[in-house]
Amino acid sequence: MRKKEASILIVDDDDDILFSARISLKKYFTEIITTNNPKKIGNHITAQTFDVVLLDMNYRIGFEDGKEGLYWLQHIKKISxxxxVILMTAFGNVHLAVEAIKKGATDFILKPWNTEKLYGIVNAGVELARSKRKTTQLETVQERVDKDFHQQTEHIIGTSVAMKKAINLVQKVAPTDANVLILGENGTGKYVFAKEIHLQSNRKNHPFIHVDLGALNENLFESELFGYAKGAFTDAQKDTLGRFELASGGTIFLDEIGNLPLHLQSKLLTVIQNRKVTRLGEGNERPIDARIICATNAPIHEMVNEQTFRQDLLFRINTIELQLPPLRDRKDDIEILATHFLKKLNQRYRKQLSFISTAALTALKNYNWPGNIRELEHIIERAVIITDNTSIELEDLHFSSRKVTTNAPVTLNLEETEKMLIQQAMDKHHGNISKAAKDLGLTRAALYRRLEKHQL
Structure with missing residues (x-):
């Protein structure tokens, strides 16, 4: 008979009882830990996750009221x-059993026990613990989704040669558990491709957790990704799962990984290598079962050469590397995409625009698209909102500022000049944040703030 993967802690001051319980259970479960000192319970439970604790109710000679067992029961339930928790006693007392159940015990067994009955009670306890953890995970995932994870899933759209190549790779890699690194400029659809890989995988019925590392405060990195224990810091009111644990059985999508500072890269590398996380405020390593997909618009191979990104981390995350083409390299897809957005936005704004005119389509195809698909959707959305026509016409389109063709600014307004120079740098480097920031003498973070400020 194959042993069930489970961790059992047995606590009793009688070494003979510990030996007997261990012998009875070790043929059924993979890990049995024993201790004759209840004061060590806290150390054991914070060091690792136990499915079941078999707990004696009496530890002092001459005291058979079970109060110590109830005390340690509450201590266990507070920590984990x-x-x-299944209580053990040699003195059957219905009132004590009822009180124990009220305080969080699952069952009550009398010593000496029948081995089959002990196994049945412990096995049911293991399943109950796993069910509780799964429920907690699902509730937390739903809470995250309700707050900030919900994004409408769009199927990949495009028939150009470049897109067919990318789609073909997705179909090959999706059924595997290989780590995937998605590269591409801002707005090329990295999130959509990551979600599509998840939806075509064997993990599709489990969570897809999106983490925007570019927007994540460095001080919150460990608590957000790895979780934290109650009391780990001032506002830690309860034990909280991190994003890796939330993604259990599913996929975690680490977006903008190129923004991660070196000192945090090493922590992420450790988790990916060991497939374990340690919550803040705990010493307990928790195994993780999540597929890892990463994405960045940064020149990550150049960053390795410049020693701003760890080569060993890159090796870990890019088992498969997927390069997404910019929109200017797949102009055959512009009409399909624009029509798709028109249909979607007609529904959103309750419009009935029938088509996009030939002149408007020509203008869309001739534009350079520094903001890629995201910019295309923005332009179509604006046109849908402002047009008085029955279709999208050329005059309804509003493109971003054109490249500056003179060395002198066309305005002395400081805000306008800043916006113009940023747009010029973005156009020049085809939306590459790292190169544009370097050209402007800014950090990536500073350029992101200015892009948001000017709505570019």
């Missing part, structure tokens, strides 16, 4: 509420 999802752990199943």
């Amino acid at each position: 509420p999802e752990t199943t």
